[in-house]
Amino acid sequence: MVHYVQMDDHTTLADLRRRxxxxxxxxxxxxxxxxxxxxxxxxxxxxxxxxxxxxxxxEQAAAALQEGGKLEAVAEEMADVFIYLLSLANVLGVDVSExxxxxxxxxxxxxxxxxxxxxxx
Amino acid sequence: MVHYVQMDDHTTLADLRRRxxxxxxxxxxxxxxxxxxxxxxxxxxxxxxxxxxxxxxxEQAAAALQEGGKLEAVAEEMADVFIYLLSLANVLGVDVSExxxxxxxxxxxxxxxxxxxxxxx
Amino acid sequence: MVHYVQMDDHTTLADLRRRxxxxxxxxxxxxxxxxxxxxxxxxxxxxxxxxxxxxxxxEQAAAALQEGGKLEAVAEEMADVFIYLLSLANVLGVDVSExxxxxxxxxxxxxxxxxxxxxxx
Amino acid sequence: MVHYVQMDDHTTLADLRRRxxxxxxxxxxxxxxxxxxxxxxxxxxxxxxxxxxxxxxxEQAAAALQEGGKLEAVAEEMADVFIYLLSLANVLGVDVSExxxxxxxxxxxxxxxxxxxxxxx
Numbered sequence: 001m002v003h004y005v006q007m008d009d010h011t012t013l014a015d016l017r018r019r020x021x022x023x024x025x026x027x028x029x030x031x032x033x034x035x036x037x038x039x040x041x042x043x044x045x046x047x048x049x050x051x052x053x054x055x056x057x058x059e060q061a062a063a064a065l066q067e068g069g070k071l072e073a074v075a076e077e078m079a080d081v082f083i084y085l086l087s088l089a090n091v092l093g094v095d096v097s098e099x100x101x102x103x104x105x106x107x108x109x110x111x112x113x114x115x116x117x118x119x120x121x
Numbered sequence: 122m123v124h125y126v127q128m129d130d131h132t133t134l135a136d137l138r139r140r141x142x143x144x145x146x147x148x149x150x151x152x153x154x155x156x157x158x159x160x161x162x163x164x165x166x167x168x169x170x171x172x173x174x175x176x177x178x179x180e181q182a183a184a185a186l187q188e189g190g191k192l193e194a195v196a197e198e199m200a201d202v203f204i205y206l207l208s209l210a211n212v213l214g215v216d217v218s219e220x221x222x223x224x225x226x227x228x229x230x231x232x233x234x235x236x237x238x239x240x241x242x
Numbered sequence: 243m244v245h246y247v248q249m250d251d252h253t254t255l256a257d258l259r260r261r262x263x264x265x266x267x268x269x270x271x272x273x274x275x276x277x278x279x280x281x282x283x284x285x286x287x288x289x290x291x292x293x294x295x296x297x298x299x300x301e302q303a304a305a306a307l308q309e310g311g312k313l314e315a316v317a318e319e320m321a322d323v324f325i326y327l328l329s330l331a332n333v334l335g336v337d338v339s340e341x342x343x344x345x346x347x348x349x350x351x352x353x354x355x356x357x358x359x360x361x362x363x
Numbered sequence: 364m365v366h367y368v369q370m371d372d373h374t375t376l377a378d379l380r381r382r383x384x385x386x387x388x389x390x391x392x393x394x395x396x397x398x399x400x401x402x403x404x405x406x407x408x409x410x411x412x413x414x415x416x417x418x419x420x421x422e423q424a425a426a427a428l429q430e431g432g433k434l435e436a437v438a439e440e441m442a443d444v445f446i447y448l449l450s451l452a453n454v455l456g457v458d459v460s461e462x463x464x465x466x467x468x469x470x471x472x473x474x475x476x477x478x479x480x481x482x483x484x
Contacts, residue, residue, distance in 0.1 A: 007218035008134035008210075016221055017129060023225050026234040032241050032418045035182050035195070036174040036282075039167075040413055042202065043285050046160075046167045047410030049209075050403055053157040055362035055395045058299070061156050065213065074156070075215045078206060079224035081163065082217060085202060088170075089129075092186065094196045096203060097128035100137055103200035104144050113147040120153050120297035153297045161292055161399075164406050168289030171282055176274045176483035179420070241418035249460035250380060250452075255371035258463055265467050268476040274483050277424050277437070278416040281409075284444065288402075288409045291451075295399040303398050307455065316398070317457045320448060321466035323405065324459060327444060330412075331371075334428065336438045338445060339370035342379055345442035346386050355389040362395050 013096050017086050024087065038088040045080040052077070134217050138207050145208065159209040166201040173198070255338050259328050266329065280330040287322040294319070376459050380449050387450065401451040408443040415440070 024030055052074050053061045064070050089096050111121055145151055173195050174182045185191050210217050232242060266272055294316050295303045306312050331338050353363055387393060415437050416424045427433050452459050474484055 007216050007222070008138060010133060010135075011218035012131060012133050013129035013137075014131075016134075016218060019222065019225060023228065027232065027237050028239045029237075029242070031239070034179040035186065036171075036177065036179055037418055039171040039174055040278075040282060040285075040417055043164070043167045043171050043282075044410045044414050044417060046164045046202075047407045050157075050160040050164050051407050053160055054403055054407060055400055056157065058155040058157055065156065071213060071215070074213065075220045076224060078209065078215060078217070079220040081167075081202075081206060082221050083224065085199060085206070086221075088199065092192060092195065094192070094199060095128050096199070097132035097137060099196045099200040100203050100207075101128070101140065103197060103204065104140060107144065111148065116148050116150075118149045118152070121150070157403075158297055161296055161403060161406075164403075165289045165293050165296060168286045172286050175282055175286060176279055249458050249464070250376035252375060252377075253460035254373060254375050255379075256373075258376075258460060259371060261464065261467060265470065269474065269479050270481045271479075271484070273481070276421040277428065278413075278419065278421055281413040281416055285406070285409045285413050288406045288444075292399075292402040292406050295402055298399065300397040300399055307398065313455060313457070316455065317462045318466060320451065320457060320459070321462040323409075323444075323448060324463050325466065327441060327448070328463075330441065334434060334437065336434070336441060337370050338441070339374035339379060341438045341442040342445050342449075343370070343382065345439060345446065346382060349386065353390065358390050358392075360391045360394070362392070 013086075016082070017090055017096075020083055020086050021090050024090075030091075033087055033091055035088060035091060038084050038091065041084040042081055042088065045077060045084060049074060049077040049081065134207075137203070138211055138217075141204055141207050142211050145211075151212075154208055154212050156209060156212060159205055159212065162205040163202055163209065166198060166205060170195060170198040170202065255328075258324070259332055259338075262325055262328050263332050266332075272333075275329055275333050277330060277333060280326050280333065283326040284323055284330065287319060287326060291316060291319040291323065376449075379445070380453055380459075383446055383449050384453050387453075393454075396450055396454050398451060398454060401447050401454065404447040405444055405451065408440060408447060412437060412440040412444065 024033060052064075052070070056064060065074070086096070088094070145154060173185075173191070177185060186195070207217070209215070266275060294306075294312070298306060307316070328338070330336070387396060415427075415433070419427060428437070449459070451457070
């Protein structure tokens with residue numbers, strides 16, 4: 001299911017975080033990057049992903065993603081969410097990999113595979 | 122501004138994506154991971170980050186984050202958003218690093234540093 | 243399609259707005275009701291409506307709404323969104339009915355019925 | 364605090380709901396108005412309200428709302444949320460006034476005025 005992805009294979013979370021921090025610092029935008037503003041920004045950009053699928057059934061969405069430009073447009077909205085989420089991690093000093101790995105481990109306990117196989121969480 | 126982060130320094134995007142894909146596959150949850158459902162899930166978890174700052178001023182938020190447990194609680198909600206966002210990248214075959222780097226590059230053009238220094242985008 | 247609704251037949255927007263304003267004033271909560279906080283609150287409560295349908299197909303959602311308590315739970319989340327939206331109208335002095343009627347009128351022009359019949363907007 | 368509002372004084376929730384139902388029926392759009400699609404639509408439009416205040420402090424937001432066109436733009440996004448929310452009430456047969464009044468009554472119990480005066484919920 002996971003398609004082959006080139007840059008993701010050798011890019012660390014810290015690589016992206018540094019690149020984003022430099023972009024923000026070069027514009028002196030840290031002053032706008034409060035936790036509350038960044039949380040609101042994540043919510044705003046997230047809605048733009050969802051908008052691509054607003055009126056579509058799952059089948060229609062799958063078909064639309066085959067059409068020219070749709071996947072690229074969705075990927076660009078996803079990038080916006082990532083950028084704000086990593087900006088929030090930068091501001092809060094959160095280790096994203098540790099948070100994700102820790103959450104998956106806790107979820108292993110909450111949703112034992114045998115018990116939850118094929119059942120929505 | 123970027124605090125020292127340990128795991129992020131040596132964890133690639135592909136590492137996290139693989140770990141998430143295994144968690145989902147072990148539960149046979151790919152059937153629920155349609156682009157539309159995942160987009161909705163990102164929006165739902167995003168709201169839970171924002172909820173931590175709902176009634177707080179920026180100053181109050183900064184103080185609350187110093188209190189025991191608040192930062193950890195926010196980091197856990199951030200992990201949820203990351204997990205769904207990387208799940209969507211898995212389903213769509215989007216190279217996250219390429220999308221983020223590409224978007225930052227386009228933003229360099231849209232927001233020249235000299236012109237936008239200190240001005241909100 | 244519009245089911246029979248009792249209180250909505252004789253309750254004005256101003257009736258709800260007054261009742262909400264009194265609730266807020268009795269707790270001295272106007273200080274928290276800034277436009278930004280209320281906008282964030284609308285987003286937070288909206289996600290709780292969406293959460294009820296997160297992993298469901300349209301068919302599963304229709305079935306779930308027949309089960310005991312689901313419709314009432316969704317209605318309660320809808321009430322939360324309404325309360326914050328009318329609170330924002332109170333703070334901004336927006337005439338909701340005028341805004342809704344005006345928007346529908348503009349949409350009549352943007353989406354002529356003959357042209358858009360059966361096509362998603 | 365509640366400004367004088369003209370149409371809201373004599374417009375019932377049922378008036379708005381009927382007007383919206385007619386607009387939808389004239390375009391044969393009921394097929395798109397599933398509970399899940401409408402919930403997603405509410406989330407999408409909600410983000411557009413929040414976007415108006417994304418980088419602003421409460422003071423800056425108050426100033427921006429005095430500028431030409433800002434309040435009207437926010438009111439238009441609010442109308443979009445109302446239209447989808449009332450569409451969802453139409454589809455589900457929810458009596459909005461009853462849901463709002465019921466929720467406020469329960470909140471009177473959860474947040475006794477004496478105890479919660481001046482404290483954020």
